[in-house]
Amino acid sequence: MGTIKIGQKAPEFCLRDQNSLERCLSDYLGKWVVVYFYPEDDTSGCTKEARAFTAARDEFGQLNTEILGISPDPVESHLRFVNKYGIEITLLSDPDHEFIQKYGAWKVKQRSGKEADWGLERSTVLIDPDGIVQYIWPHVRVDGHVQEVKDALTRLQVQYASGGIPPVSERQEVPAAEKINNEIYQHTVIDIRNYAGKSKAELSTKISELEMEWDTERVLTTNLSAVTVVSTILGFTKSKYWFLLPGVVGLFFLQQALQGWSLPLSLIRRLGVRTEKEISSEKTALKILRGDFSSIPEEPEELLSRVLAA
Missing domain, CATH: 1.10.287 (Helix Hairpins)
Structure with missing residues (x-):
């Protein structure tokens, strides 16, 4: 099963779009490219994501950026999908999952006995004008994702123009292996889940401990x-x-x-040492659970996602 890492050359692909035209990644050299992988046309989450990218298409265009969506759906399905919802971005068909696998988006969804059930994990990859992977979003949540991509794109374009010096807030997270970053993220999610429903005193104690954690x-x-x-x-x-x-x-x-x-x-x-931003994200999430803020998401992953996007 394929995987990609930040800093490597993005795997080349040539796939047909909704109009049966072949599109290759190399066609976009000199431009930034957002490649997002989604499970299926005309489903609620995928429709919401495609419409969000369509709504932001002009903003991405001003940032010299192309948007490409990839799913296993056939070309005919893509055409019906874009016509039904007025989608104005390029959707590519990868029915054999060849490039979905190369980009690490084909994952084990659940195991039944000894058999593994595979499926597409919603994810996004940002590629720079030289064809280098600059950012990866695994297990994407649709709400707020397009804004996350725009924010990261803006920061990384500044970094790219400055010869590769990353913004301070990104320096420890971006270069690390995706697996390590994800393990640290999951540790934070588990921490938040364990403290959901705890008393204010217990939450305050944990927040005080986080204040002392070394980044x-x-x-x-x-x-x-x-x-x-x-x-x-x-x-x-x-x-x-x-x-x-x-x-x-x-x-x-x-x-x-x-x-x-x-x-x-x-x-x-x-060793699992977190960045200042990651520690602050957990502190903010626990403060929300303590009642310091309003409108608390039920799922810890959604709660952490909102905090990280803030």
Whole structure:
């Protein structure tokens, strides 16, 4: 089963659209491309998503961005779908799931005994003008998703124009492997679920604990600084070769400042250390459960999704 990662070349595809015209990803080199995968034409969620992207088509056009929807439906189904709802974006047919699989959107939905039931997971991929994957949204929720894509696109275009320096708020999340980011996300969802229905006192205690949680920047800075201090002392007392380590640490700090990523950060993320944004998202969600705000979604995933989009 295929998968893609941020920073890799997006897999090429050539598929027919609703008008039976062949469209290839390479046709759009020089433009940003939003590729969104959806399960089925003319269903409530997929219709809502297609209409939302259609409504925002001009805004994406001003951002030099094309929108491509891909599903297993045949070309004829796409044509009926766009005509019925006035959809004005390109929909591509992948009946054999070839490219849906290559982009990691074909997932195990449930298992019955030893048999695995597969299906399309609603997801979106953002590709830059050079054909490089810049952002991935797995398990997409339709509400608010188009705005999320526009917001990320705007930020990443600034980053792209500046030669690849990411915004501070994105620096720890974007470079990490999708699996690691998703595991940390699911941990946060479970945390919120466990505290749903707890008393205000218990919620307040948990929020106070989150206030004390160290984020990735603090863990990274503390550990690299400690290495610098210890190696400097050893350089004076044991061997001058220990003075090489502060230079290596300096390179890591420079890489982190310029790219928002460094090797130590990858190790820290694998340990489950969260970014400041991720910690703040859980705090806000728990404050909502405590009654600090109104209109509380019932599902923790929806609650967290709204907070992350804020």
